[in-house]
Amino acid sequence: MYKKYAMTSLSAVIITVNQEKKIAKTIEALKALTDDIVVVDSGSTDLTRKVARAAGANVLERPWTGYSEQKNFGNQWAKHDWILSVDDDEVVSPELIESIKQAFTPAPEADAYDLPFRTVFAGKLIRFGGWNPESHIRIFNRKKIQWNTDAVHEGLTLKPEHIIKKLTGYVHHYTVDTPEQFVAKTDRYSTLFAEKGRKIGKKASFIKVYLSPAFRFLVEYIFKFGFLDGYYGWFIAKENARYTYLKYQKLR
Template structure:
């Protein structure tokens, strides 16, 4: 099997990081954790689990991930967040794709979200997938402050794997509301730097449209209260990012 490294960026995630690392150990013994100033036991837990822990002051999502990639032993990188856990099925799918060697430039991984302990099956987050395995000699993270992405090109071959990355996103709805406020500010700051402005259509109609699509047309209502809350918060995010952009 062609070896790969796992890279995780962390901050104050002592309760979840062990589960993330233990799943990754089924694939690799080179697990790099880039911590940006945790005040809890995150670094201690990660080291005890066998990860290589680096402390690096926060420079943005992409910068933290690229820093970790530079310290990774292997060229192939599996990038996960500190609240994500790869499934056994995905582990087997990765092993198969990398034996003896991968025949693509990057791999797209399916995601499932666990929100306040509930698996979310419908709404705007389904189906969801992200390219999270790539060769660092060809592909890096871009410089966006929020919703970072990879520098993928049209000539890159991307294959989709089976199994899931389970994203244990928040423990309470209040935590998600706080993320809405934080991410909408980052979006507005980026837009302002680029000279963008929000019009009335985007400010008032886009949030309504997003709620209807996620809650009604993508069957978010089948997830009960959390389906409604997620659709509502995603609509609020859409409103806030344009309102803050001005």
Template sequence: MAPVSVVIITKNEAALIAGCIQAASLITDDIVVIDNGSTDETLQIIRQYNCRLFQTNWYGYGANKNKGVALARYNWILSIDADELPDMELVTALHNLDLQDPKVAYDIKFRSYFGEKLIRFGNWGRDHHLRLFNRTTVKWSEPEVHEKLMVCNDIKIKKIAGHLHHYSVQNIEECNSKAVYYARLSARQYHAMGKKATFTKLYLSPVFGFVKNYIFRFGFLDGAEGLDIALAIYKNTRLKYAYLRLYTKSKPITQTTQGIHKELVVEY
């Protein structure tokens, strides 16, 4: 087994969590699952496997991921979601890594799916994220949504072979539901940061996002699913600024963000 802890956060992932844990067990003998209030069969499924389950309230994506990181046995952390599965090329690469330098973080390529269809173009077809890191030098930021890994200036970012296969949505209804859900979370975060819903953000940014994803990044080559994804991106951008405008009119700003000194915030 690799000296890496796999940290997974879950909520109502009964359809996917077994495959995720089975794949993770090919990597390590330390799998930490942080469950955030599942009401389906997720907990019963997790308990069938050799992993450590912890249940907690919802404090945000980054905060709950950091809870799992703190509970891990190893300093090297592979952070994945319940709908992400490492392939055998990635598993092999992880076993062959020389994990001696804590000031290295690894960027992993993604293959994203709409239902069972692999999405090859658009934003989803270009997806990759920092997911393997040493907790002594790297940690998650803790906003309510769009958490990022915070890496110091002297951290070296390297690529690694293989992919995480991301089964993002099962159908158009789930795709649209996620677009609305993340729009609300983003709007609250933007409001707390003091951002404004300008005319450009509210009306031009959604169109630009659609055109960039669907035309310039060839999302149309993914067929009906490519159009659904581009429309969901449009909807998400449009709604988050519409919600932000409503929050700005109805609520005072109660918190501000503080700058992070000598750190880079990285989101791939």
């Protein structure tokens, strides 16, 4: 007789601020996977918290102390040890949800899972350039793995002995609504990088400041076929090169 196995439960954790237009779509997609969705809000002045609660999430409020600390705080409030970490502008595709269900039925055979990403930039799906292919480890067991304490580009405390497997489907990242928002993001993240670098005594050489940006543009726009994405392909490659320049120039 065929035996039906139950799926191992997992929780979804989202950190957010002022994302009233996107947070409902993020939560609704996750509800096909779990009924435990934790949202950690850091001082939204719009309707983000109200929209998230109406969508069925458990909304917590916490002053901003950094990406990793906000995420680790949310993990502590999750009902289950397995965590799916999603940002407030990301939507899990139905194909990825099915892939997760298969991996967690009856129980996961890894310590963490790597998820493929696709970026939607100002309404356009970006298929080439420096953001492709892109994947991030976003599912993990909180008993074994946590977020580190980096101020920029937070990562997980992975060890060589951890087993990591890749799933199919995509997390769609709705990164910005306008190119101007991306410019502001470039300025903000480059400052955070420089502040972190100064704290640990990092230096920026002439090559880092002037040659690295040019090399990055060349790789993303030409060798990774960013030009096939048209104007936005050029804009993203140019702005990523500017980020590389700014972060080292500010560090200097």
